[in-house]
Amino acid sequence: MNSLILVFIGLAMMAAGYLLYSKFLGKHIFKLSPNYTTPAHRQEDGVDFVPTNKYVLWGHHFTSVAGAAPIIGPAVAVIWGWVPAFLWVTIGTVFMAGMHDLGALWASQRHRGQSIGTLSGRYIGTRGRNLFLVVIFLLLLMVNAAFAVVISDLLVSTPTAVIPTWGAIVVAVLIGQAIYRFNWNLPLVSVVGVITLYGLMILGDRVPVVLPDTVLGIPANGVWIILLFIYAFIASLLPVWVLLQPRDYINGLQLFVGLGILYGSFLLTRPEVVAPTLRDNVPEGTPSIFPLLFVTIACGAISGFHGIVASGTSSKQIDKETDVRFVGYFGAVGEGLLALGTIVAVTSGFRTIADWENIYSEWNAGGVGAFVEGGGNLMNEGLGIPNSLSATILATMAVLFAATTMDSGVRLQRLVVQEIGEIIGLRLTTLIATIIAVGLSFGLTFSAGTDGSGGMTIWPLFGTTNQLMAGLSLSILVIILTYLRRPTWPVLIPLVFVTIMSLWAAVLQLGSLFAEGNWLLLVIDLIIVCAAIWVIIEATAAIRKARKSPQITWTDDDEDAPLPGEQTQETATAQSRTE
16 A cells, blocks of 8 residues: 555545634634633743744644654554554544643633643542642653653764754754844744754764763763753743743744655655554564553544643643634644654555564564654655665654653643642742752652663553543543533543543553562552542542533633632632722
């Protein structure tokens, strides 16, 4: 089968999703209003709350949520054949991921930019909020620690990606100054920034940076991890417009150009898909496709991490409520395009089925390496780009996706630490909360040695935890829509499906961990599963309560619309002053 058929079907589905389905969601389900004053304006502080051009904010959201997961997940999942991965990515993006991101953004910016964890306290209850925060905290810990390891491994295996990876930080700072301090023309700044980044890739391809095997007794991987955490610590403390936002924006443009190059190679080479449609001779040890497919591919279909980003950083930067559709839904589409491109690269980037099976000879053998190799082969054949430069471009794409996610992840972990501190009666400063957030991730990463391999210790739990998080976030949306007496089926159907699949996978994982005697992961997984089930029970009760309660109505003047019998923070403050 020619891979162009997959490309055209996938692109058509995602385009229709954005042009038609997201418009339906925005108009009839979430009822986005151009007249609503967003938290970015009401609470503008120049640090976290900053009204932002929707194209710039889209770049932040897209690159923050994408990470390396939409490459790793699909590149592993095709071991079952290309059909299941293709269907889950396309259908999941259109009907689940886009709706999830759009809805989380909408709900948060309608509640003063509060996180999905805080919203759970309001709509589910205190117990639900506390358990929700446990899942969020562990999920962010996994992401921050594991992505540091992924990035460091790529910088060691592909030293040509070092210069463009670190050079992108300098470019981002300059772009932030150009846009916000000097008010330069955004399209011009964007073009110059993208050209500079690709110039850095060419330079990096010619001047690879290789660290010594050890520095003060620390392996090269460990040195890169230390530098990454130092950078993440500083980035978390800076105002979003200085580094985080412009870095994500220019990376988003660069990565979209990279996707254009990758898809252009598909068009010119028209490669045949060598991977089987459904593989009946999977390697020994490969788990069952049900339900593992739906947690192996998370980012690129639907991902709970998106809800944390949407409600943690993106919602605080929405300029107009109508921008939620572009930033949220189209941000998910961007990730879906990356996942689709990965599927094509790893199923048609090899000459024969024997070459493909040589890569997929065992479970978890695919991943970023298969993406770089397969995609590099196609770029070389179709566009004449040398294999070395192709590998540099694709490796840099993977690194920058992972790095921007880590940037946002550390900032979000800091916010969660502060929120947990408030619950137990501690008011933590931004600096202290950042030290705790970075310190925990750093400690986990080096818990198994100076090579940083400890960062992958709890990563096996990411897939199920991430998808459980998506289900929990969707439950909040169902409760809100029920109070508003709006249709809930676009949210309820994905909620039921994702929750069943993720709980099923988590229970199977408990059995595997018990059989392996991996008591650490067994205990952590058990905590996550119990917390998720408890929240689901509480959410179900909250939905029933919402159905019996009077309908609530949100207007464009509401900063934080109250539930029946509830006062907003602003109303309570005004009343106390009067008394």
